[in-house]
Amino acid sequence: MKNKMIYALGALMVIGFGSCDLTEKPTSYYEKDTYFVTEDKARMAVVGIYDCLETGEYYGQYIMPFFGSDDMFMVRGVGADGTRRDLSHYMYTSSNTWIASVWKFAYQGLDRANLAIASIEQMEGYEGNTALQELVGQAKFLRAFLAFDLVRFFGDVPFSVDYTSGYEQTSKPRMDRELIYDQIIDDLNFAKEHLYVGSAVASSEIPCKGAARALLMRVYLQRAGYSLSSTTGKLTRPDDTTRKSYFEAVIREWETFKAEGYHNFYGGGYEQLFKNYSQLILNNQESLWEIAFEPNQGQTDNAGMWATYNGPIVDAPGSYSGTSSYMGRANAFFTVLPYWKSFYESNADGSQKDVRRDVNFVDYAYVWNATTETQDKSYTASSIAKSLYRYPGKWRREWMALGFVDPNNTGVNYCPLRYADVVLMAAEAYNETNNTTEAWKLLNDVRQRAEATPITSANYASLMKAPKVYNLDFIDDSDDAGKFRTALYWERGFELCYEGQRKYDFLRWGCLGDALRAAQAYIESWYPDANEYINASTLQSWDPVSWASSNYVAGHNFVDGKHELYPIPLAEIQSNAALNGQNNPGFE
Numbered sequence: 001m002k003n004k005m006i007y008a009l010g011a012l013m014v015i016g017f018g019s020c021d022l023t024e025k026p027t028s029y030y031e032k033d034t035y036f037v038t039e040d041k042a043r044m045a046v047v048g049i050y051d052c053l054e055t056g057e058y059y060g061q062y063i064m065p066f067f068g069s070d071d072m073f074m075v076r077g078v079g080a081d082g083t084r085r086d087l088s089h090y091m092y093t094s095s096n097t098w099i100a101s102v103w104k105f106a107y108q109g110l111d112r113a114n115l116a117i118a119s120i121e122q123m124e125g126y127e128g129n130t131a132l133q134e135l136v137g138q139a140k141f142l143r144a145f146l147a148f149d150l151v152r153f154f155g156d157v158p159f160s161v162d163y164t165s166g167y168e169q170t171s172k173p174r175m176d177r178e179l180i181y182d183q184i185i186d187d188l189n190f191a192k193e194h195l196y197v198g199s200a201v202a203s204s205e206i207p208c209k210g211a212a213r214a215l216l217m218r219v220y221l222q223r224a225g226y227s228l229s230s231t232t233g234k235l236t237r238p239d240d241t242t243r244k245s246y247f248e249a250v251i252r253e254w255e256t257f258k259a260e261g262y263h264n265f266y267g268g269g270y271e272q273l274f275k276n277y278s279q280l281i282l283n284n285q286e287s288l289w290e291i292a293f294e295p296n297q298g299q300t301d302n303a304g305m306w307a308t309y310n311g312p313i314v315d316a317p318g319s320y321s322g323t324s325s326y327m328g329r330a331n332a333f334f335t336v337l338p339y340w341k342s343f344y345e346s347n348a349d350g351s352q353k354d355v356r357r358d359v360n361f362v363d364y365a366y367v368w369n370a371t372t373e374t375q376d377k378s379y380t381a382s383s384i385a386k387s388l389y390r391y392p393g394k395w396r397r398e399w400m401a402l403g404f405v406d407p408n409n410t411g412v413n414y415c416p417l418r419y420a421d422v423v424l425m426a427a428e429a430y431n432e433t434n435n436t437t438e439a440w441k442l443l444n445d446v447r448q449r450a451e452a453t454p455i456t457s458a459n460y461a462s463l464m465k466a467p468k469v470y471n472l473d474f475i476d477d478s479d480d481a482g483k484f485r486t487a488l489y490w491e492r493g494f495e496l497c498y499e500g501q502r503k504y505d506f507l508r509w510g511c512l513g514d515a516l517r518a519a520q521a522y523i524e525s526w527y528p529d530a531n532e533y534i535n536a537s538t539l540q541s542w543d544p545v546s547w548a549s550s551n552y553v554a555g556h557n558f559v560d561g562k563h564e565l566y567p568i569p570l571a572e573i574q575s576n577a578a579l580n581g582q583n584n585p586g587f588e
Contacts, residue, residue: 035119036119036120036122036123037123039129039131039132039135042116042119042120042123042132042135043135045112045115045116045119045120045139046116046135046138046139046142048112048116049109049112049113049116049138049139049142049143050142050291050292051301051302052105052106052108052109052112052146053105053109053142053145053146053291054291054292054293054294054302054304055105055301055302056303056304056305056409057101057102057104057105058101058102058105058106059291059304059414060293060302060303060304060305060306061304061305061309062084062098062101062102063102063500064084064305064309064310064333064334065083065084065085065087065088065098066087066102066153066500066503066566067498067499067500067502067503068087068088068310068334068498069087069088069089069090069503069554070502070503070506070515070516070554071337071493071502071506071515071516071518071519071554072336072337072340072493072497072498072502073334073335073336073337073392073497073498074088074089074334074335074337074551074552074554075087075088075089075333075334075335076332076333076334076335076389076551077550077551078549078550078551078552078553082095082096082097083096083097083098084098084333087099088554089553089554089557090553090554090557090558090559090563091557092566092567093567093570093587093588094567094568094569094570094573094583094587094588095569095570096567096569099566099567099569100569100570100571100572102149102153103150103154103568103569103572104569106146106149106150107150109142109143109146110143110146110147110150110159111163111164113139113140113142113143113146114143114160114161114162114163114164115163116135116136116139117136117139117140117143117161118162118163120132120135120136120139121136130194133194134194134195134196136190136194137190137191137193137194137195137212138191138195138206138207140187140188140190140191141187141188141191141195141207141211141212141215142207143161143187144183144184144185144187144188144191144215144219145215145416147159147180147183147184147187148184148215148218148219148222150180151177151180151181151184151222152222152504152507153565153566154565154566154567154568154584155177155227155228155229155230155565155584156174156175156176156177156180156230157174157175157177157180157568158172158173158174158175158576158578158579159172159175159179159180159183160172161183170576171575171576171577171578172576172578173578173579173580174230174579177227178223181219181223184219185216185219185220188212188213188215188216188219189216191207191209191212192209192212192213192216192253193209195207195208195209195211195212196208196209197209197210197260197262198210198260198262198263198284198285198288199262201284203282203284204282204283204284204287204288204289204290204413204415205282205289205290205291205292205413206289207288207289208284208288208289209260210257210260210262210263210288210422211288211289211417213253213254213256213257213422214253214257214288214417214421214422214425215417216249216253217250217253217254217257217422217425217426217429218417218421218425220246220247220249220250220253220429221246221247221250221425221428221429221508222504222507222508223238223246224237224238224242224243224246224247224432224508225237225507225508225509225510226507226508226509226510227507227508227564228561228564228565228584228585229585230565230584230585232585233561233562233585233586234561235510235561235564237510243432244432244433247428247429247432247433248429248433250425250426250428250429251426251429251430251433254422254425254426254429257422262285263284263285263286263288263419263422264285264286264419265285265286265419265420265449266283266285266286266287266419267285269355269449270355270356270359270449270450271355271359273286273287274359274393274394274395274399275399277290277306277394277395277412277413277415278307278395278396278397278399278400278412279399279400279401280400280411280412280413282413285419286418286419286420287415287417287418287419288415288417288418288419288422289415289416289417290413290414290415290416291413291414291415291416292413293306293409293410293411293412293413293414294411295404295405295406295409295410295411303406303409303410303411304409304410304411304412304413304414305408305409305410306395306410306412306413306414307330307395307396307397307399307400307410307412308328308329308330308331308397308408308409308410309330309331309332309333309334310332310333310334310391310392310394310395310498311330311332311362311391311392311393311394311395311396311397312330312332312362312364312365312366312391312393312396312397312398313330313331313332313365313366313389313391314327314328314329314330314332314365314366314375314397314398315329315365315366315367315368315375316328316329316368316407317329317368317373317375318368318370318373319373323403323404323407324402324403325402325403326375326402326403326404327366327375327397327398327400327402327404328397328400328404328406328407328408328410329397329407329408330366330396330397331408332365332389332391334391334392334498335389335390335391335551336361336362336390336391336392337390337519337523337552338390338526338528339522339523339526340360340361340390340493340497341357341361341363341390342529343468343469343490343494344356344357344360344361344452344494345357345452345453345463353451353452353453354447354450354451354452354494355450355451356450356452356494356495358393359393359394360392360393360394360494360497360498361390361393362390362391362392362393362396363379363390363391364377364378364379365377365378365391366378366397366398377398392497392498394497394498394499395412400412415499416499416500418496418499420446420449420495420496421495421496421499421501423442423443423445423446424442424443424446424488424491424492424495424496426442427439427440427441427442427443427484427488428488430442431481431484431485431488432481434481436480436481436484439484440455440484443455443484443487443488443491446491446495447491450494450495452494455487457480457483460483460487463487464483464486464487464490469490470518470522472486472489472518473518474511474514474515474518475489475511485509489505489509492505507564512558512563512564513558513559513560513563516554516555516558517555517558518555519552519554519555520548520552520553520554520555520556521555523544523547523548523552524544524545524548525544526544527542527544528542559586561585561586562584562585562586562587563586565584565585566584567583567584567587568583568584568587570588
């Protein structure tokens with residue numbers, strides 16, 4: 001049974017500018033200096049930070065195309081819409097409304113975190129109260145998470161650890177991302193000491209020490225890699241000595257993480273791990289932290305679209321009467337590049353060997369049968385192009401209980417930090433510090449859970465090179481470290497697809513444009529297997545270039561030195577005088 005976080009925010013204070021001109025304060029208004037007097041009120045302030053993440057305009061929905069613009073999946077259709085399609089296909093401008101919303105809620109969350117941290121730390125008895133310190137640990141974890149989003153998405157951004165208490169404090173200049181990274185690391189170092197261990201945390205919706213260490217590992221890896229300079233428009237990364245220190249920091253966190261002895265691969269297996277999300281079952285053995293969603297009797301404030309926008313398509317029932325007998329609908333806005341199914345390791349008869357394949361790659365839909373009044377599973381389609389629509393399968397309506405509060409919204413959580421990711425991050429750090437032997441061991445631990453063949457020097461070429469996958473000319477695999485980098489490129493895709501990491505892996509590796517162009521070239525030369533996808537007699541009419549032009553154009557649209565960052569929203573450029581009217585490279 002899912003033990004959701006409390007969303008009763010009616011008592012949450014409304015503090016700061018925006019109410020300062022009122023002569024009569026609303027009933028929900030609390031003075032900052034008189035509010036923070038009990039642990040319960042301190043806890044409500046921290047819940048208010050979570051609330052900024054748990055909205056459809058941030059992690060409930062709008063974040064999805066920020067993830068779905070890599071070499072694996074994309075938003076269906078390439079027509080400009082000013083929102084999700086433009087994001088997915090690198091057609092966005094500074095006027096994109098979804099970018100503006102993510103910016104807004106990230107900063108709103110930061111401001112709430114700043115208020116909660118400063119106020120709780122000033123509460124009487126704070127120094128000796130471990131419960132209050134744990135709440136500050138949560139708040140600092142969330143502040144680090146939000147700040148890391150802003151740095152990855154926008155580069156150098158306005159940033160402060162002070163609460164915005166008046167209009168005169170709203171205009172701030174950019175801060176060098178290295179200084180923001182310093183603060184993120186400070187926050188996570190505090191969090192990893194004051195959050196509870198995983199075995200003592202009642203819910204995966206509350207971050208634990210392992211979650212803080214995992215996020216810290218991700219931050220160090222990103223900091224060690226490439227990023228686009230907001231001033232020069234060039235990709236740069238730290239010098240080799242500094243990079244080595246970051247990789248060594250990753251390994252230290254991994255060793256401590258492992259020594260805690262609690263987190264591991266989920267005992268029920270890869271498929272059940274993802275069924276748990278759709279079945280609203282919480283587990284923090286592998287899911288180090290989950291962002292929580294709840295339809296809440298039809299209210300949409302804290303509802304998400306996981307399994308609706310990014311799962312296999314489900315037609316709505318013809319009538320919404322008796323909804324307890326039907327699945328809610330799934331619009332399936334996101335589709336998967338179809339060749340990925342063949343990239344997973346399969347048995348000789350074509351059946352899955354790597355258990356991740358049929359979890360991650362779905363090639364059916366649920367269609368409404370008006371005669372029987374049922375939602376029927378169908379592998380057929382009316383055209384070749386439509387038959388090649390394939391969907392992410394990690395979150396599914398079919399795995400949820402029948403019935404729905406809302407036909408679109410769900411209570412499926414999003415997990416941004418998972419044990420398997422931690423293992424692969426540690427493997428990468430070992431490889432970059434000349435311990436490729438340990439790197440291979442960890443990578444193959446992930447493959448073993450997936451029942452995939454461990455990679456060795458003997459089978460590397462058959463699993464990691466054409467024709468099994470396409471060759472990566474931008475990665476030098478002439479030595480063992482390079483072979484590992486190639487294997488990691490594919491393995492992180494097999495394991496973590498659609499979970500929000502792949503695009504940012506490419507960014508820190510300095511190959512985002514190369515990766516998108518390689519995928520573009522491959523899909524435009526790829527032909528489906530007639531026995532697997534379509535009748536052989538119609539195969540001759542398949543035109544991969546035409547299919548790509550209607551579905552996947554990221555490799556054509558991506559501009560090096562521009563699209564590694566999103567633009568700062570136009571409204572912010574116009575209203576914040578401290579930005580001097582300067583947006584990120586290539587944007588106005």
